[in-house]
Amino acid sequence: xxxxxxxxxxxxxxxxxxxxxxxxxxxxxxxxxxxxxxxxxxxxxxxxxxxxxxxxxxxxxxxxxxxxxxxxxxxxxxxxxxxxxxxxxxxxxxxxxxxxxxxxxxxxxxxxxxxxxxxxxxxxxxxxxxxxxxxxxxxxxxxxxxxxxxxxxxxxxxxxxxxxxxxxxxxxxxxxxxxxxxxxxxxxxxxxxxxxxxxxxxxxxxxxxxxxxxxxxxxxxxxxxxxxxxxxxxxxxxxxxxxxxxxxxxxxxxxxxxxxxxxxxxxxxxxxxxxxxxxxxxxxxxxxxxxxxxxxxxxxxxxxxxxxxxxxxxxxxxxxxxxxxxxxxxxxxxxxxxxxxxxxxxxxxxxxxxxxxxxxxxxxxxxxxxxxxxxxxxxxxxxxxxxxxxxxxxxxxxxxxxxxxxxxxxxxxxxxxxxxxxxxxxxxxxxxxxxxxxxxxxxxxxxxxxxxxxxxxxxxxxxxxxxxxxxxxxxxxxxxxxxxxxx
Amino acid sequence: xxxxxxxxxxxxxxxxxxxxxxxxxxxxxxxxxxxxxxxxxxxxxxxxxxxxxxxxxxxxxxxxxxxxxxxxxxxxxxxxxxxxxxxxxxxxxxxxxxxxxxxxxxxxxxxxxxxxxxxxxxxxxxxxxxxxxxxxxxxxxxxxxxxxxxxxxxxxxxxxxxxxxxxxxxxxxxxxxxxxxxxxxxxxxxxxxxxxxxxxxxxxxxxxxxxxxxxxxxxxxxxxxxxxxxxxxxxxxxxxxxxxxxxxxxxxxxxxxxxxxxxxxxxxxxxxxxxxxxxxxxxxxxxxxxxxxxxxxxxxxxxxxxxxxxxx
Numbered sequence: 001x002x003x004x005x006x007x008x009x010x011x012x013x014x015x016x017x018x019x020x021x022x023x024x025x026x027x028x029x030x031x032x033x034x035x036x037x038x039x040x041x042x043x044x045x046x047x048x049x050x051x052x053x054x055x056x057x058x059x060x061x062x063x064x065x066x067x068x069x070x071x072x073x074x075x076x077x078x079x080x081x082x083x084x085x086x087x088x089x090x091x092x093x094x095x096x097x098x099x100x101x102x103x104x105x106x107x108x109x110x111x112x113x114x115x116x117x118x119x120x121x122x123x124x125x126x127x128x129x130x131x132x133x134x135x136x137x138x139x140x141x142x143x144x145x146x147x148x149x150x151x152x153x154x155x156x157x158x159x160x161x162x163x164x165x166x167x168x169x170x171x172x173x174x175x176x177x178x179x180x181x182x183x184x185x186x187x188x189x190x191x192x193x194x195x196x197x198x199x200x201x202x203x204x205x206x207x208x209x210x211x212x213x214x215x216x217x218x219x220x221x222x223x224x225x226x227x228x229x230x231x232x233x234x235x236x237x238x239x240x241x242x243x244x245x246x247x248x249x250x251x252x253x254x255x256x257x258x259x260x261x262x263x264x265x266x267x268x269x270x271x272x273x274x275x276x277x278x279x280x281x282x283x284x285x286x287x288x289x290x291x292x293x294x295x296x297x298x299x300x301x302x303x304x305x306x307x308x309x310x311x312x313x314x315x316x317x318x319x320x321x322x323x324x325x326x327x328x329x330x331x332x333x334x335x336x337x338x339x340x341x342x343x344x345x346x347x348x349x350x351x352x353x354x355x356x357x358x359x360x361x362x363x364x365x366x367x368x369x370x371x372x373x374x375x376x377x378x379x380x381x382x383x384x385x386x387x388x389x390x391x392x393x394x395x396x397x398x399x400x401x402x403x404x405x406x407x408x409x410x411x412x413x414x415x416x417x418x419x420x421x422x423x424x425x426x427x428x429x430x431x432x433x434x435x436x437x438x439x440x441x442x443x444x445x446x447x448x449x450x451x452x453x454x455x456x457x458x459x460x461x462x463x464x465x466x467x468x469x470x471x472x473x474x475x476x477x478x479x480x481x482x483x484x485x486x487x
Numbered sequence: 488x489x490x491x492x493x494x495x496x497x498x499x500x501x502x503x504x505x506x507x508x509x510x511x512x513x514x515x516x517x518x519x520x521x522x523x524x525x526x527x528x529x530x531x532x533x534x535x536x537x538x539x540x541x542x543x544x545x546x547x548x549x550x551x552x553x554x555x556x557x558x559x560x561x562x563x564x565x566x567x568x569x570x571x572x573x574x575x576x577x578x579x580x581x582x583x584x585x586x587x588x589x590x591x592x593x594x595x596x597x598x599x600x601x602x603x604x605x606x607x608x609x610x611x612x613x614x615x616x617x618x619x620x621x622x623x624x625x626x627x628x629x630x631x632x633x634x635x636x637x638x639x640x641x642x643x644x645x646x647x648x649x650x651x652x653x654x655x656x657x658x659x660x661x662x663x664x665x666x667x668x669x670x671x672x673x674x675x676x677x678x679x680x681x682x683x684x685x686x687x688x689x690x691x692x693x694x695x696x697x698x699x700x701x702x703x704x705x706x707x708x709x710x711x712x713x714x715x716x717x718x719x720x721x722x723x724x725x726x727x728x729x730x731x732x733x734x735x736x737x738x739x740x741x742x743x744x745x746x747x748x749x750x751x752x753x754x755x756x757x758x759x760x761x762x763x764x765x766x767x768x769x770x771x772x773x774x775x776x777x778x779x780x781x782x783x784x785x786x787x788x789x790x791x792x793x794x795x796x797x798x799x
Contacts, residue, residue: 006791012500168500243792255792327493334499341494360493361500368562371506371604374739378686382791387739388783405790413498420505421604427496 006244008381009236010414012335014207015169019294022302024175027318029101033309034086034346035061035072036094040141042068047097053080058111058285061097064130070143070349071133074099075287075307077106089312089331089345090338096346099309113283117186122153122194125280132279133286133349138162138240138269139332141350144276147268148194150261156195158250161188161202163211163270164233164240167333170353172290173270175303177204177211181218184270185228187277192227195266200228201249207235237335238412242267244381256408289351293319297326297356306347313343315354327360334361335413368421376415376425382408386415386425393428398439401432409433506603509734510563512684516675517570517729523671524664528578532664536573538582542589543569550598564603568592571611571729574665575722575769576618579628588614608776609736615769629661641720641759644713652712655719662721669719676728685732688744689751693727694718696752704760722768723755730768736776743779743786750782751775 038044045062055061055074062072078100086096115128130145150156161184165173177184188200204212216230231249233239243254245267252263260267268276271290278284289308294301299320306315312331316322330337331345332353376386384405392400409429416426525533547565551558559565572588592614597606619626629639639662640650654660658668666672679685698714707713717723722730731737731751738747751771758767789796 010502012498012502247791253792253794255790255796258792325490328495328499329492330499334497336497337499338497339492339494339499341492355499357499360495362495362498363493365501368506368559369602369604371509371564371734372737372739373509373734377739377741383788384790385739385787388787404787405793408790408792411497417498417500418502420502420509422501422505424496426498430496 005234005236005239006247006381008379008383008414009238009244010379010417011236012168012417015294015334016171016174016207018169018301019171019292019303020174022171022175024172024179024290024303024305027304027306027310027315028103029076029307029310030314031101031311032081033074033076033078033099033101033307034096034311035074035099035309036086036088036096036346036348037062037072038092038094039072039088039348039350040070040135040143042066042070042143042146044094045069045072047083047095049080049083049097051080051082054078055080055099056108056111057105058287059108060131060133060285061099064133064143068143068146070135070145071131071285072097073133073285073287073308075309076101077104078102087345088348089340089351111283111285115281115283117190117193117281120193120280125190125194128280128283129276131285132275134272134275134279135286135349136269137271137275137289137350137352139336139350139352141348144268144272147261147266148191150259150266153195154197156198156261156264156266158246158265159188159191159195159198159200160245160249160265160267161200161270161273162240162242162245162267163202163204163215164245165208165270166205166235166237166239166241167335167337167352168237169294169355170292170333171294172292172303172352174208174211176270176274176290177208178214180274181214182222183277184274185215185218185222185224186281187273187275188228189224190276190280191266191268191273198266200224201231202228203231203233203240203245203249205233205235205239238381238414241381241410241412243410256410286349289347289349291315291347291351292353293356294353295326295330295356295358297322297324297329297358298354299323308347308349310347311343312340312345312347312354315347316343316356319354322356324358326356326358327363328357330355330357335417336411365422367423370421370423373420375418375420379414379418381412381414382410384409386429389432390423390425390428393432398432398436402436406432407436507561507563509684510567512679512682513567513729514563514570516678516684517567517574517665519671519674520665520668520725521570521574523658523668524574524578527658527667528664532578534582535576535578535580535585535664536570539573539576539585539589540566540569542586543572543593546590546593547598550594556602559603562603565593565597568597568610571665571725572614574725575611575615575663577626577628577662578664580625581628584618584622584625588618591617604735606735607780608773609730609733612730612769612772612776616773619764619769639721640716644716644720645759650716650720652716652719655716666722666725669724672724672728676724679728679732685728686744688741689731689737689748690727692745692748693731693751693755694723696749697723697755698752700753700756701760704756706760717759721759726755726768726772727751730772731775736779738779738783738786740783740786740788742788743782746782746786747775747779750778 043066046065048063049061056077059074060071061074081098081100134144136142246265288305291306329340389404389406413426543565548560592610596610596613600606656669754771755767
């Protein structure tokens with residue numbers, strides 16, 4: 001196996017030594033827990049509890065609302081204090097269920113009941129995953145039960161466990177592989193039951209030899225080598241990016257408009273696979289997240305098993321607090337994480353790390369002029385021309401931006417990392433991509449709106465409502481050119 | 488009261504090397520060839536180099552101060568331009584030549600086009616072409632040494648004379664200050680390759696396509712001595728390793744770099760074989776520089792996953 005690696009990528013300082021030897025320790029929350037109803041891709045969940053209700057650990061408090069959506073689960077027992085809007089680490093403001101923790105962790109009925117995998121039908125497995133509220137825990141947060149229903153199960157020939165963990169400083173997946181390899185492989189076996197023709201591949205970067213050894217040993221021990229194997233990846237960022245990973249393992253190329261299933265692949269993060277195993281085999285919904293709290297600004301860096309909904313501020317305390325006044329605190333890794341303004345945001349299903357820098361490595365960086373060195377071109381894992389895209393952004397030329405395949409960018413930050421002129425390339429691409437998505441959405445609405453108009457004309461019904469509809473959409477034109485200059 | 492935390496868009500880390508490191512690496516890589524030139528031609532050659540660098544920096548500073556632009560004096564690009572220009576001047580040229588050349592390079596070719604990264608042609612090369620055309624006599628002030636006449640090896644080669652190949656390789660010959668030692672230039676080029684300041688495509692393809700062109704059209708058939716002399720002679724080595732790889736004036740696309748280097752090789756061959764003067768690298772470079780925007784336009788790569796597909 002192995003088609004070599006994708007082209008591009010960068011080698012930032014790994015920073016994993018700080019926490020890679022730190023075993024996962026359980027952290028129990030002290031304060032209220034906050035469960036945003038929108039912590040996944042797709043429609044927000046619908047709250048099924050109200051202020052004052054008693055909730056139990058593992059109880060569904062937000063129900064998946066729509067085809068692409070996910071359940072939200074209470075990770076503690078207690079009382080619903082209120083439902084209000086709260087800010088997440090990403091800056092998104094979402095309706096959230098606030099639960100007062102009674103610290104008894106009384107499980108909801110049926111939680112923790114073991115199941116025999118042999119007797120389960122595919123439908124039961126998918127339902128169990130859906131009920132457990134599992135989403136892509138690598139960061140994207142795509143509802144896993146949707147991913148696991150690609151339509152034609154026989155067309156899937158690879159189930160890939162994405163254990164690359166290429167983002168610097170993060171060691172949560174690594175520790176999980178060292179400490180609970182059996183559970184990860186059990187989860188993989190569950191996934192393989194859904195896709196008879198598929199082969200399981202656990203993809204690990206070469207800088208984690210202990211994890212590779214451990215997983216291989218368990219495969220050997222449980223004689224799973226027929227269905228599962230380890231693929232060692234070249235250590236570089238962004239090795240764990242889905243489309244690049246699929247190429248590295250299968251040699252198949254996907255663009256941003258395709259899904260992994262189009263290449264016969266199902267790709268799930270380590271923690272997701274672990275979660276699937278827990279949900280299906282042990283009846284445990286997604287209540288915990290492993291968070292790496294690290295950086296030079298934290299007293300006792302470590303890996304913590306944290307209840308979803310815990311306040312980030314508590315994690316800082318759990319890791320011994322700051323060593324000195326930090327300049328920057330990041331939710332996630334240094335390449336794609338979000339800088340926090342306040343610690344008062346909840347751990348969500350997709351949280352992975354809290355990184356504290358005493359000195360902000362980019363605060364004093366002064367952007368210069370592009371010298372056309374082409375380093376961004378070499379670094380881009382999507383084979384784009386970041387310097388040209390940047391020019392397009394500077395001139396608000398969104399057409400040119402799209403012609404340069406700007407929408408293929410997944411904002412990994414490699415170009416910005418290598419840029420010797422210190423330009424804020426990724427930042428301007430984020431803005432441009434948002435504006436283009438906006439435009440496209442608006443164009444779609446207008447088209448569907450026109451169709452509505454035609455059909456309503458044909459039917460000659462309710463002409464007043466029709467005017468109302470067009471009235472709403474005619475107000476949407478023109479906005480959106482106010483992208484802030486990014487330098 | 489907690490102080491505020493910094494907020495910025497990801498990524499939150501940057502590679503350490505910036506524009507200045509790259510430029511200083513180029514300057515460092517030029518040092519062996521420059522030092523050899525000074526050793527060969529004496530202290531007057533050093534005066535030429537210092538004058539060229541000094542006036543390049545002075546022009547950069549003065550212009551930016553006059554128009555109120557932020558100073559880019561310390562990013563090292565003017566230093567490299569001045570050094571390259573000086574190294575491409577004959578060792579006996581009067582000092583007003585490097586002065587005028589540096590002012591032309593920085594002011595006209597670089598700053599008036601928008602400064603670093605914006606120039607259409609390589610400033611040092613454009614200045615050399617300007618000087619060659621305007622001051623032919625001063626630009627041919629090659630020194631007579633060791634009983635060798637003032638003609639450069641390339642001129643002798645063009646006139647059907649014999650040349651001392653080992654001397655041309657090591658640099659014990661005559662020519663511009665920095666171009667005589669192929670060995671020292673090669674060492675600098677390899678340093679840049681190792682430091683990943685440049686990639687191999689442009690120099691290797693340039694030298695390769697030039698060799699092929701000379702084998703086909705040189706009229707000497709597979710005469711390897713002639714070919715080696717052509718490779719070591721004139722500005723080809725310094726051009727291939729240090730000027731053709733100039734960031735601002737070479738394509739950023741992969742295919743574009745290849746195409747550009749092939750063009751360069753062919754143009755250099757054409758100018759050397761059928762041009763009025765023996766050398767042709769400067770004219771080839773300036774001509775190819777002008778083609779770069781076009782080359783880039785037609786070589787925009789398909790994004791990952793779009794290979795062989797229609798655009799979406």
